[in-house]
Amino acid sequence: MSTQKEAVRQLADEVEENSLRIDKDRSEQIIDALNTDLANAYVLYHQLKKHHWNVEGAEFRDLHLFLEEAYERVELGADVIAERAQALGGVPVAGPANQEERATVEFEGEDVYDVRTSLQNDLEMYGDIIEAMRDHIELASNLGDYTTEEHLREILAQVEEDAHHIEHYLEDDTLVLEEATH
Template structure:
């Protein structure tokens, strides 16, 4: 077993890549991807927290939905990280680095009622959607059409999950008012 502790690539350093995207362009794209990666993990942890703590008449449906949503966030994060690496970068990792890098904020450790939790999730989703759209445009402007396509595919899932949360937040329900008191 090797005991060497050689740094192969320092975080923040961009190497040449086999994709033939110049280092100057790759740096900009990797920077955007690392923001998307950090945001995805903030969302992941918030959704996971809500999955653990959801209660009420819609418990089962929300519990299942939140699990699917945090799995989507994690799958998207993995794809984003692998793309950043393929472009010659180092994907951001570690809780402190992810928190520092994210443009969205984790709601904290407190447990909120279901409606507040979902509203908080919807806010994070909205911010992520806006950032991803900007990053899709950036990739397009820099001629990285594969990253553009990858982000578009992830964005579809992000928007679908946000839309489902929007439906959960509607006022119409089959739960009787007297049953909720």
Template sequence: MSTQKTVRQPADEIEENSLRIGKDKAEQIIDALNTDLANSYVLYHQLKKHHWTVEGSEFLDLHEFLEEAYEHAEEGADVIAERAQALGGVPVSGPSNLEERATVEFEGEDVYDIRTAFENDLEMYGEIIEGMREHIQLANNLGDYATEEILREILVHVEEDAHHIEHYLEDDTLVLESATK
């Protein structure tokens, strides 16, 4: 085990970067990226919970979809964190820091029926989509076209997954209602 205790970079400090984006602009972008990062992990944990707890006749399809969706959230979070670091920042990390930083709220530990769970997910996706669009515009306005492109690519997956959830919430289904109701 290492005995090194030197802090290389305090979490709240921005270092110069080799991307030639000034510290004042980088600070604004890193702040936005850390919000997106925190939101991604809140979404990840909620989707993971639904993956674990989904039941019913459509279990396998929903279980597999939720796995893909939480993987997309985690992949996007990784790219966002690496970009924040490249800009001279420290990616937000740790459960309490992520929760504090997020603008979306985890639904809690209770287990809901899948329709309610997906409604909660769709609401969270909507809030994340709106925030990411604002951050894409911010990056563009500050001349950070690479961050703009990175967020656009992540947004495509976020919107696709939200759209799939929207389809799952439609009333049309092949599953028949139980005759005992």
């Protein structure tokens, strides 16, 4: 990896002027929020991917497919967030260590849990992300950045829908019968 500083076009913590006519002060606040959302998305992405790899049991196939679709949707939303941060003159937070440090949600760790615990951990993280995104939508609106507000609203709708699906998976009602013990 090259360490030549003269090749750096923009330092990670700098915000440049943008062509969107959102002043630097407002852009800095919005980019900060977007980078938190981006970091949170990648922590969630990795946790969902982990659960996709490790899911077992009678509902394996449905959960395996749902988790794959969910982490793919998270990644698509993350891409929109990163591109918006860049359009505002910022540098999207990148790299696992930087994202983990920046995130306000915490990866559950490397241990493998039962399916119910895994999904409960996912639902808790979704809830934290939903609350943060709502705050960031309000921030963007208050600062007059209606495009960022709209992007985050669209992503939030998908995040909420996926959280609602996980909530359904966690319900007690099931067609799977308990094995009778003799």
